[in-house]
Amino acid sequence: QQQVKQSPQSLIVQKGGISIINCAYENTAFDYFPWYQQFPGKGPALLIAIRPDVSEKKEGRFTISFNKSAKQFSLHIMDSQPGDSATYFCAASMASNYQLIWGAGTKLIIKP
Amino acid sequence: DADVTQTPRNRITKTGKRIMLECSQTKGHDRMYWYRQDPGLGLRLIYYSFDVKDINKGEISDGYSVSRQAQAKFSLSLESAIPNQTALYFCALLDIKVDEQFFGPGTRLTVL
DSSP states (O other), X not given: OOSEEEEOSEEEEETTSOEEEEEEEOOTTOOBEEEEEEXXXXXXXXXXXXXXXXXXXXETXXXXXXXXXXXXXXXXXXXXXXXXXXXXXXXXXXXTTOOOEEOOOEEEEEEO | OTTEEEEOSEEEEXXXXXXXXXXXXXXXXXXXXXXXXXXXXXXXXXXXXXXXXXXXXXXXXXXXXXXXXETTEEEEEESSOOGGGOEXXXXXXXXXXXXXXXXXXXXXXXXX
C-alpha cells in the first residue's frame, strides 16, 4: 500500500525554467513532510521540509507548497539549473516517530 | 555522508548465503535506520533503533535482522539471501536537534 504518491516519474525542464513535483498522502496523522535530493552514487540528502502549520516554505530557489485539505504538497524549483539534475523524493512521517514513508521518486533533468 | 559510513559499498553474493552490512556513525546520535531502495519504489524502511536496547521492525523486515552492538554501530543481516533482495541499502541516523535524517553512501547488494 503506497501511502505517498509522487508524480511525475521523470521530468525534463529547460535551464531557467520552473520544475514542479507533486506528492499526495493518505494518512492524516502525518505531520512532517520533507523533500530529499539524491545524486547518483550518493545517499539522499534533505533539501527542504515543512510542517502542516504553514502552507508554504521557501529556501532560496526551492519552495514547498502544502495543501492540508487536499492532502497534497509540491516542490517548486525556480530558475532550474543543470546542477539540479537529480532524483527527488518526497516523504511523510509523524514527528513522533520519524518513520519516513517515501514517494517513488522523480528523476529531474535540466537541459542547458 | 561523512557522518555515516557503510561497509561494504558493493557486494555480490549467492542465494542462500548469510551476509552482513555494517553501518557506523561518529556523532553519538541514538536513532538509526536501515532502508532499502529499489527503482520505481523509493525507499522502504526495514528496521530502526532508538537506542541500543530498542529495535523495531519497519514495513519490510521479513528476511532481515539487525543488531545494535553499540550506539555507534547498527548492522543489517540477511540470514539466507535471495535474488529479490538485490537492492541498494542505506543506513541513516536522525539528528533530532535539526529534525533531519542523514544518510550513508549506500551499499549495492547483488544476490545471484
